[in-house]
Amino acid sequence: MTHLEVKKAMGNKYTFILTSVLITALISRAINNIILTLSPVIAKFEYHIPLEDLGLTESLVLVSIIISMFSVNLIYSKKILILSFLFLSISLILLNINNLNIFFISLILAGLSFGVIIPSMTTIASSIANEQNVNTKLLKIYNIGLSLGAVVSTILEAISTRLGVISLLLIILSMINIYNIYFYYYKFYSSSNNLILSLKVLFNRKLWIANLISLPYDIPIAFINVYLALLAKYYYHLNVSLGFLYFFTYLIVSFLSRYFIYKYNTNEENMKLYSMVLTIGGSMLLMIGNPIYLLIGIILLGIPHGLLLPLSNLVIAREFKDVKEKNLVNSVNLFFHYIIFIIVPLIIGLFINISIFYGILTFIILSVSSSLLLLFIKLN
Template structure:
């Protein structure tokens, strides 16, 4: 129980502070430095590039003991970035964001791996995974509300000082987070062999399907609300709360009733994403826009736990870090390209018509997801004697 509590508290602090950076840095770039949409997209991509390098070329190639040392050091450096952000100039904003991306590339994959090794049986581990993703959503629900309150009295730059408390708690908890025991000589990063598993491809396509919608919301969701509906900064973060509240509720539900049928849940998630994006595109006012965000929160709540669960069902403990690192690396590549593509599209077509491109990407990845689901091992797809999430 202690290991679970440590995992959940650490997860909450890491994701709340990480999300604050993802949503606040674009606004600082826009409001303080008059950045264009393309520059905002590139800035978000630079963070992802740095995260990718850390995840694929560092984290995936270290054994458990060395990863733990680097992990604990990264939490300390991560804390220091929150003390730097309030005082940066334009160049400093980019350099600090690059550093943050690298540190998160060390921190977050190890937290995901920890969530999948707590528990003696598969059903218990899947409940812990669901609780882990529940903590992610809880942080994304409460974090924007906290930031909205702070912004009533302080500036965007000041927010980083308040959230430095979150990163300080991470330093205290980092030595107690569980790491997997690995066999000597097992650390080998071979993406070709991992890609051959249908379960891994399902995990990738699940997340890839939702990558552009989520990149659009984090990088341009606030700007969209400000430009089209004249929302202020405080209201922007309340809108994010609508999105993350439904995500939170979804993950709370699957922590009580674990996902049984991965195929059914994955395709249902894709359909909800398309519906939410269509409503966003046609929304004439901020109220319908808020409804679209709430709908999109449901697949956001399902995407990540579905991917982790299908990986955990089809891998051993000493393979888990490699699988999670490969998964994170590929998703980071998509995360690098997504904001750039969205930024260019926003400049050429406008923010509203940019959503059409996002809808097309969802349809394309849903087709790839469907093809991989047909090849999925029954062990990874369906668990017997477990309450069904959707049916």
């Protein structure tokens, strides 16, 4: 085989991997978002859980993710990953059963599954190829897939809530999830079944830079995931399905931002600065109880949502090369994300119990404070 034929064969191989990483990221993020954003709606309208307690539904999923992420996930095993995809499909089916106890069980099962799936997929996306430049490209494609999945999930949520076919949506997603099982069964290679915990990794400076970069990403999405659709109804006087379409706009802007940095290799310091300014501006606009200002605020917040997660992932990918270390680091980074996802809705829920306005004001204070931290972060 000539050098040109070898190069072409390698290109075809990585084209399949790039496409599959994009598709699997899309599917997994769509399911993740649908569970996190539809479960509060189901809890409110099917089981009549009070508005101020809805953060508990997301927290149940996120606590389960954390438990799983720092137990079975650290084994870094193909069998455990495949079983996690299977249990995720089962959890989607269980959500269709109109029983409060089974509803909570399905959320726990989904969380335990995601605790393995999300860090493993991130690690694989940045490690599957032998060439570092290919792995960097895979990681960027993976992040684009996450954005696309978020966009697709929002469209599906808007349609399913409008037409009343949420059960059908959940069953279809459980079947589509089979593609993830197929791809990772053939492409996931684990070199060891030993747990790995390293203080050197846990206290690495770049890991905590990546965590702090994520804060202005985490706080707005934690707020939006739980409260946007419902605040659209109770504060901005829109219907719930339109609230999902505002979320769709937010995610479209995020996707376009990630595609832009993939296409044009944007300067990372500029990404950080733009994110700070736009997060502050977008957060402030949400205080105004007007749908137009809500739309503008959502668009402004969507840009840093698209910039900050890839920036955080790139910091980790450049610093850590060993696959087992990288899996641990991705788990710690995701743990940081999910702690914020748990705490922020609960804090905001306390103030929403006083007044919806105070709940939004609390979000603004948290979001602006986290954005100002970016001024003090040095990427190199």
